[in-house]
Amino acid sequence: MSLLTRPRQQPDEGSDDRRPPSPVRRVLAVTATVLAFLLVLFALVAPNDLSKLTPLAFVRIPVEGLVGVVVLLLLPSRVRKPVAIAAGGLLGVLTILKLADMGFYASLNRPFDPVYDWTFLGPGLEFVQGEVGDFLGWVAAGLVIVVAIGLIVFTALSVSRLGGFVGKHRTGTVRGVALLAVIWLVLAPTGAQLTPGQPVAASNAAALAVNDLRQVSADIRDQQAFAREVDADTYAGQAPDKLLSGLRGKNVLLVFVESYGRSAVMNSSFAPGIDAVLDTGTKELQQAGFAAKSGFLTSPTFGGGSWLAHSTLESGVDVNTQYRYTSLINGERLTLARMFKDAGWRTFADDPANTRDWVPETQFYGYDSVYDSRNVGYQGPVFSYATVPDQYTMNFVRQHEMAKTGPVFGEIDLISSHVPWTPLPQLMDWNGMGDGSVFGPQAANGKQVKDVWPDQAKVQEVYGESIQYSLNTLISYLKNFGDDNTVMVFLGDHQPGTLVSGTAADHDVPISIVAKDPAVLNRVAGWGWTDGLKPSPHAPLWPMSAFRDKFLAAFGEQPTR
Structure with a gap:
């Protein structure tokens, strides 16, 4: 048999094709x-x-x-x-x-x-x-x-x-x-x-x-429930002259202190330092003629999502999801800002965290003037997340809004106490800040993020220091520039993250009303809030969504609707 006709040999079990x-x-x-x-x-x-x-x-x-x-x-x-x-x-x-x-x-x-x-x-x-x-x-x-x-x-x-x-x-x-x-x-x-x-x-x-x-x-069902909640506004149609009559002629500042939660004032390693600031501040403000009352609100958010808290407090409905927020700002629900504007106040918002236009501030909230990191003249350094130090923010408001004639209502968002809470600015002479360049050495020489994170004890320490800075800024502002027509409401937007507040923390945040005119605090005497800047552990606790209507009822006439 020739090679051309010989059958091709099949691979046997020991060939390479079947090798183990x-x-x-x-x-x-x-x-x-x-x-x-x-x-x-x-x-x-x-x-x-x-x-x-x-x-x-x-x-x-x-x-x-x-x-x-x-x-x-x-x-x-x-x-x-x-x-x-x-x-x-x-x-x-x-x-x-x-x-x-x-x-x-x-x-x-x-x-x-x-x-x-x-x-x-x-x-x-x-x-x-x-x-x-x-x-x-x-x-x-x-x-x-x-x-x-x-x-x-x-x-x-x-x-x-x-x-x-x-x-x-x-x-x-x-x-x-x-x-x-x-x-x-x-x-x-x-x-x-x-x-x-x-x-x-x-x-x-x-x-x-x-x-x-x-x-x-549940989210699908919530859409319909929220729409009904937004529509059921007892203050819709209320005559402007019946709104906020108890605050006529007052300059009202609504100040959110970033991450200022219940853990800041009790049951934590950093609470004693913050409590000392509040106790000392209460005494100093009393010497300057001011009085304060404080309580607690339950924020709709925790650890972040500040805009949910801002919109909840201003609108009087619980904005606890992004859908609710988007639905709210595309509607016509009355906010505190718009009510103040309708009642004759000049209105403004200062949110230094913003680096671009935030459309709801003018279209939904209805502010006359809006400030952010781009238009306040700040030429100093950023402090990690915080684009502008709290003291500079308050000083800008003093120079550009409070100096104008006529009553003003403004929402101010302080961000020096925003995560990662370091480096941190220090209080300085109010008249020596200029364009903010003087903060340069503070940012460069302060504790840096890499030196603190992720050590929990160090993070909690710098968090406490940041809250002390923000509160000292407000206390110093009131002592130096507050007058008989100044009314300040300041509160936290939410608790800090679990690394600081713990996994068992609630959603509660402190809130305080400070005024020199006794008539202002007399109107909220029935609230049962604690005297001073530090709320008692047993102070009343409301949902943040309840504040708008309680505030309007205290300082205006009951709605006719």
């Missing part, structure tokens, strides 16, 4: 499978709260994993891989939501809202850019996107790899799943835990998916 994998390849294959298992385990059992993320939290049996393995075993081999990839992709998306929960619990002390909280991405990017610069901020944003996409892809591939593994080891897999299922069924009714709040018989992923779906449904 090398030790290196076996190690790599085992490593890849183990990593895939660990990623899927993290996705299934990791808690969505960083404070609960401990090694023992992973020593648990996820029922979703057991069900998933059974489904993969029952599927025909030809469809097992595509189903595993699809399931893994969904698990990756759920893991991203879980990571978002971790971030929100750490900063805002609540889970991520999958419908409305995407709007926090913009302010979050602006904050990062304020810390590291625009370019690095965009780089960080790009990395987050890459990581998110990579997490979905790798979770899908991991589930696919584990699907192939269980298909090759059916007998051992069935026995293992059966044993774990029995253990899960025995432990589930008992709620047995190796670490608090984390049952060994776990169902985290399913619970998270159900909770997110419920949140979506």
